[in-house]
Amino acid sequence: MSTQVSTHDLAQEVRSAIAELKTSGNVEKTGIVTRIGDGVAWIYGLSSAGYSEMLEIEGTNGETVSAFALNLMEDEIGAVLLGADTKVKAGAKVRLSGKVLEVPIGPELIGRVVDPLGNPLDDKGPIKTKLTGLVERPAPGVLARKSVHEPLMTGLMAIDGMVPIGRGQRELIIGDRQTGKTAIAVDTMINQAKQKTGVVNIYVAIGQKMSKVARIIERLEREGVMDQTIIVATSANDPASLQYLAPYSGAAMGEYFRDNGQHSLITYDDLTKHAVAYRQMSLLLRRPPGREAYPGDVFYLHSRLLERSAKLSDVEGGGSMTALPIIETQAGDISAFVPTNVISITDGQIFMESSLFNQGIRPAISVGLSVSRVGGAAQTKAVKGAAGPLRLNLAQFRELAAFAQFGSDLDADTKQKIERGQRLTELLKQPQYSPLSVWEQTASLVAATEGAFDSVPVEHIKKAQHALLSQLGSEKKKDMEILNKGDKVDDAMKSTILGVAGKVAKEYSEASK
Amino acid sequence: MNKITTNQLAVYAVEQLEKGVDAKDVALKIAASLLENRQSRELSKVMHAVEDELNRRGSSQVVITSAHQVSESVKKELAKLLGAKNPVFHERIDPSVIGGVKARAGESEIDLTVRGRLNRFKANIVNQDN
Numbered sequence: 001m002s003t004q005v006s007t008h009d010l011a012q013e014v015r016s017a018i019a020e021l022k023t024s025g026n027v028e029k030t031g032i033v034t035r036i037g038d039g040v041a042w043i044y045g046l047s048s049a050g051y052s053e054m055l056e057i058e059g060t061n062g063e064t065v066s067a068f069a070l071n072l073m074e075d076e077i078g079a080v081l082l083g084a085d086t087k088v089k090a091g092a093k094v095r096l097s098g099k100v101l102e103v104p105i106g107p108e109l110i111g112r113v114v115d116p117l118g119n120p121l122d123d124k125g126p127i128k129t130k131l132t133g134l135v136e137r138p139a140p141g142v143l144a145r146k147s148v149h150e151p152l153m154t155g156l157m158a159i160d161g162m163v164p165i166g167r168g169q170r171e172l173i174i175g176d177r178q179t180g181k182t183a184i185a186v187d188t189m190i191n192q193a194k195q196k197t198g199v200v201n202i203y204v205a206i207g208q209k210m211s212k213v214a215r216i217i218e219r220l221e222r223e224g225v226m227d228q229t230i231i232v233a234t235s236a237n238d239p240a241s242l243q244y245l246a247p248y249s250g251a252a253m254g255e256y257f258r259d260n261g262q263h264s265l266i267t268y269d270d271l272t273k274h275a276v277a278y279r280q281m282s283l284l285l286r287r288p289p290g291r292e293a294y295p296g297d298v299f300y301l302h303s304r305l306l307e308r309s310a311k312l313s314d315v316e317g318g319g320s321m322t323a324l325p326i327i328e329t330q331a332g333d334i335s336a337f338v339p340t341n342v343i344s345i346t347d348g349q350i351f352m353e354s355s356l357f358n359q360g361i362r363p364a365i366s367v368g369l370s371v372s373r374v375g376g377a378a379q380t381k382a383v384k385g386a387a388g389p390l391r392l393n394l395a396q397f398r399e400l401a402a403f404a405q406f407g408s409d410l411d412a413d414t415k416q417k418i419e420r421g422q423r424l425t426e427l428l429k430q431p432q433y434s435p436l437s438v439w440e441q442t443a444s445l446v447a448a449t450e451g452a453f454d455s456v457p458v459e460h461i462k463k464a465q466h467a468l469l470s471q472l473g474s475e476k477k478k479d480m481e482i483l484n485k486g487d488k489v490d491d492a493m494k495s496t497i498l499g500v501a502g503k504v505a506k507e508y509s510e511a512s513k
Numbered sequence: 514m515n516k517i518t519t520n521q522l523a524v525y526a527v528e529q530l531e532k533g534v535d536a537k538d539v540a541l542k543i544a545a546s547l548l549e550n551r552q553s554r555e556l557s558k559v560m561h562a563v564e565d566e567l568n569r570r571g572s573s574q575v576v577i578t579s580a581h582q583v584s585e586s587v588k589k590e591l592a593k594l595l596g597a598k599n600p601v602f603h604e605r606i607d608p609s610v611i612g613g614v615k616a617r618a619g620e621s622e623i624d625l626t627v628r629g630r631l632n633r634f635k636a637n638i639v640n641q642d643n
Contacts, residue, residue, distance in 0.1 A: 026623050026624065026625065027594060027595060027596075027621050027622070027623045028621070028622055028623075028624075029620045029621060029622075030617065030620060030621075030622040031620065032557075032561060034555075034557050034558050034561075035554065044557070044558045044561045044562075045561065045619075045620045046620065047620070058632070062628070062631065062632035062635050062636075063632075063635070063636070063639070064632075064636050074518060074520065075518055075519045075520055075558065075562065076558065090557070091557075093622070
């Protein structure tokens with residue numbers, strides 16, 4: 001069956017519809033590129049452009065290259081290109097887009113590797129997100145927030161015990177190159193998957209080596225963490241504009257989860273390179289240089305980014321975004337410009353020391369210089385109780401460590417403090433990619449701080465810890481499940497742990513004789 | 514000594530032209546000023562600024578680009594669409610636009626060329642691919 005169709009009538013309809021089309025809507029405001037180079041275009045015209053508004057520049061071959069306006073001057077605009085500057089020539093036409101930069105956000109991004117504009121970098125096809133989020137967005141206000149109170153376990157005993165991190169906190173990881181800064185962030189991400197916390201990880205690589213990013217992705221895949229991870233990757237090869245945008249894009253993606261009552265953990269690796277990329281852009285835009293040639297607003301650059309990490313109030317859904325910014329220092333100098341800025345913005349820092357790293361203490365966390373300003377309120381009660389004496393013991397050990405070489409000439413009390421300190425230092429060593437759960441951390445800490453391992457030789461401490469954990473895991477499974485909930489350790493639980501620890505310690509102290 | 518802005522130069526040029534000074538003389542003076550103040554790379558900006566200044570003073574410079582000669586009525590229609598008063602037309606024949614016409618007066622532009630449409634089409638397809 002077919003319906004009668006008159007082609008003439010249809011054609012007539014199209015003709016009359018076209019006749020009614022108004023072409024005046026096609027009039028648009030345009031400007032012209034007067035100079036181009038180093039990723040910056042200088043544009044004449046477009047006097048109505050807004051700050052950080054997206055511009056579209058007509059490239060060669062009819063392609064469009066996006067740029068965003070950063071310098072609005074009396075007679076020209078300085079815009080930073082988001083693509084290659086080789087595609088744009090002087091004299092090219094520039095159009096206003098009427099909007100500021102947005103990136104795709106939503107759960108569809110989980111498991112993907114994207115660039116700062118949300119374009120996929122893996123070979124898993126297009127990302128069909130339903131929403132977009134503003135790259136630059138104001139942080140939640142005072143009333144929308146709640147104080148940090150839930151723990152975000154890193155799985156690293158040294159951190160969870162002494163510098164605990166809470167959900168919504170900003171904890172800086174700072175240290176020289178090759179001291180294991182990224183390793184802490186990666187272990188924390190792995191722990192979220194292992195403990196099934198449901199926290200969505202976002203890893204933002206800023207100007208990193210692509211080989212390093214590939215290695216991290218491969219490791220996360222192997223550990224089964226990619227299923228709850230988004231990677232925003234820029235390499236040292238990318239334009240400074242993309243490196244500058246990366247953390248803001250990552251924050252926009254993390255905010256989706258924060259605003260929907262979920263929890264996210266965002267790692268900025270690293271903000272030193274971010275500041276360097278911004279410095280490059282600013283100098284090319286001829287903004288006046290200040291200290292270390294950074295522009296005047298480098299503090300605001302990081303404060304507005306990190307302020308977006310927050311714990312929201314129950315009215316707002318109670319979601320959170322925790323940030324782990326990373327800063328690389330030169331020769332341990334934490335008083336340089338960018339490190340001091342970020343230290344003052346964040347809620348504490350984990351300081352990595354290369355001398356500790358070289359001594360084989362890994363994670364190479366400096367207990368004296370590391371601090372968590374708000375995490376105490378969020379620390380798991382079980383770990384808090386067990387780790388209470390830890391800081392004090394280690395502090396006393398550090399003061400007395402210099403005397404350790406005198407050996408038997410010391411009084412019994414000093415000797416005991418040194419021996420305890422050596423054992424605790426040994427116990428806090430933890431290999432990469434093996435985060436510990438709450439009960440494993442609590443049991444280890446209880447055994448060590450209560451002195452159950454004092455008779456075990458230092459070189460056997462890790463073996464004794466493993467033996468303790470495997471025995472507790474198999475023989476006292478039920479007790480450990482209760483302990484894993486994180487409630488305060490009661491006396492019965494303590495004696496259970498110490499009972500097993502005593503047996504294990506006996507084995508190892510006898511074995512060494 | 515303060516830097517002379519391109520806008521100041523443009524206003525000067527237009528005022529001189531209005532006084533009836535020969536265009537060549539004005540161009541020479543502007544060129545000398547740019548060279549003296551090491552602003553020679555701002556020449557193209559000055560040209561645009563002069564155009565803008567003329568537009569502001571009520572004589573719109575309308576640049577029409579098309580593949581073939583355009584009739585007077587089309588030119589007038591384009592000037593009307595762009596809101597140009599007392600238009601002075603500058604025509605450019607450019608076969609690479611393929612067909613249609615585009616016109617610009619100051620910052621306002623209307624692009625009805627086949628090339629422009631193809632470019633927009635291409636940009637849309639590239640965006641969808643992503």
